[in-house]
Amino acid sequence: MVTAVTLGFGSGGTVVSTAQAAEVEGPKVKWLLSTWGKRRGIMEGMESFSEQIAEATDGNFEVSLQYGGVLSDPKENLDGLKIGAFEAAMFCPLYHPSKTPAITGLDLPFLPITDLETRAKVHEAYLHNPVVLEELARWNAYPLMSALMPNYEVMGKGEAPQSIEDWEGLRLSAGGGIGDLMKSIGAIPTAVPAPEMYQSLERGVINGAAFPYTYAFAAYKLHELADWRTEKSSLGSLTCVLVASKQAYEALPPQYQELIDRVKPGAYKHQIDTYTAIDEKNEKLFEEEGLKKVRFSEEDVEQIMDKAVQPSWDAWVAARNAEGLDGQALLDEILALAKEANTN
Structure with missing residues (x-):
C-alpha cells in the first residue's frame, strides 16, 4: 500500500515552502x-x-x-x-x-x-x-x-567505455549495491577511501570511481585527472x-x-x-576539462536489468522475507511511490 504524505511540491516539480513567518509560541x-x-x-x-x-x-x-x-x-x-x-x-x-x-x-x-x-x-x-x-x-x-544524496555516476581515466563489454576489467572504487552492479558487467569493484581517491586514480590503482554526481567528484578534484564520466545512468544513491x-x-x-x-x-x-x-558550476568545470559523456544504451540497460538489477532486487526481497518482513510489499511500495512521484 502506498503511504500518502503531502510534501507540498508544485506542479512544476519544485518543492514549495509552506513555512510561515509568524512566530510560534512555545517553551524553550x-x-x-x-x-x-x-x-x-x-x-x-x-x-x-x-x-x-x-x-x-x-x-x-x-x-x-x-x-x-x-x-x-x-x-x-x-x-x-x-x-x-x-x-x-x-x-x-x-x-x-x-x-x-x-x-x-x-x-x-x-x-x-x-x-x-x-x-x-x-x-x-x-x-x-x-x-x-x-x-x-x-x-x-x-x-x-x-x-x-544525488544519484551516483562513474568518472574514469583512460578510454571511455562504449558498450557493456568495455567495462570488463575496469577497476572502480564502488561499494554496496553499486559495486555489485558494476561487478555484474565485468568491472572490478574495490573500496578506496575518499581522501585517497585522487592519488589512486593518478597512479592507475583504479580506473574510475562511483560518487554522488557532481559535487563529490569536484570536491576531490577527480575531474582534473579523468577523461570521461557517465550521465543519467541511474546507478542509485546512498x-x-x-x-x-x-x-x-x-x-x-x-x-x-x-x-x-x-x-x-x-x-x-x-x-x-x-x-x-x-x-551548474561543476558541469562547466567538467566541460572545460573536456570530459566525454558516456550513456548506457537501451540495450545495455536491458542487459544490466537482467544480469544485475532484478537479481539484486530479488535477493533483497528474499533477505527481508527471511527476517519476517514482507520484502515484496516494501519494494512494491517504493516502486509505486516512484511511479506516482514521476507522474505528478
Whole structure:
C-alpha cells in the first residue's frame, strides 16, 4: 500500500515552502543533533530546517547540529538515540544494514528515481511506512527528513567505455549495491577511501570511481585527472536519514510538531537548490576539462536489468522475507511511490 504524505511540491516539480513567518509560541527546547564531517551538501536540508525552526519560534526551539562526530561515532548514532544520549541524529543504513533493514530498500540500484525532487517525495513517504516507523521505534527514533544524496555516476581515466563489454576489467572504487552492479558487467569493484581517491586514480590503482554526481567528484578534484564520466545512468544513491529521539519528539508541544512538518518542504527545496547551483558550476568545470559523456544504451540497460538489477532486487526481497518482513510489499511500495512521484 502506498503511504500518502503531502510534501507540498508544485506542479512544476519544485518543492514549495509552506513555512510561515509568524512566530510560534512555545517553551524553550534545545535538541543536539549528532552528525559527522563538516557542513556540506547532504546537511543543507537540515541546516535550513534548523534555521526555519529557530526563526519561527524566536529561538525558543533550537536544533543544534553537532558536526565532527563529537557526540557519537557515525555507526553508533542510533545506539546513542536509544539510550537518550542526544535528541536527534543522522544515520546511513548502509553502515549497519541489520539495524534498519526495511530502509535499505531505498539503496537498491536502478530504482526509477531520476532527480532529487522525486527522491524527496519517495523518501518522505516511505519513511512513514508503518513497517519503517516500527523499525525506527526500536531505536527510539522518529523520522524528521531524508538527507538527500544525488544519484551516483562513474568518472574514469583512460578510454571511455562504449558498450557493456568495455567495462570488463575496469577497476572502480564502488561499494554496496553499486559495486555489485558494476561487478555484474565485468568491472572490478574495490573500496578506496575518499581522501585517497585522487592519488589512486593518478597512479592507475583504479580506473574510475562511483560518487554522488557532481559535487563529490569536484570536491576531490577527480575531474582534473579523468577523461570521461557517465550521465543519467541511474546507478542509485546512498540513503541517509535525519531522525529525532521518539521520546524527545513526543515530548514536544503540538505546535512544535506541526512546525516540523511545515518547514520540511522549504528545507528540501533549499537542499535541492544548493545541489543545483553546485551542479551548474561543476558541469562547466567538467566541460572545460573536456570530459566525454558516456550513456548506457537501451540495450545495455536491458542487459544490466537482467544480469544485475532484478537479481539484486530479488535477493533483497528474499533477505527481508527471511527476517519476517514482507520484502515484496516494501519494494512494491517504493516502486509505486516512484511511479506516482514521476507522474505528478
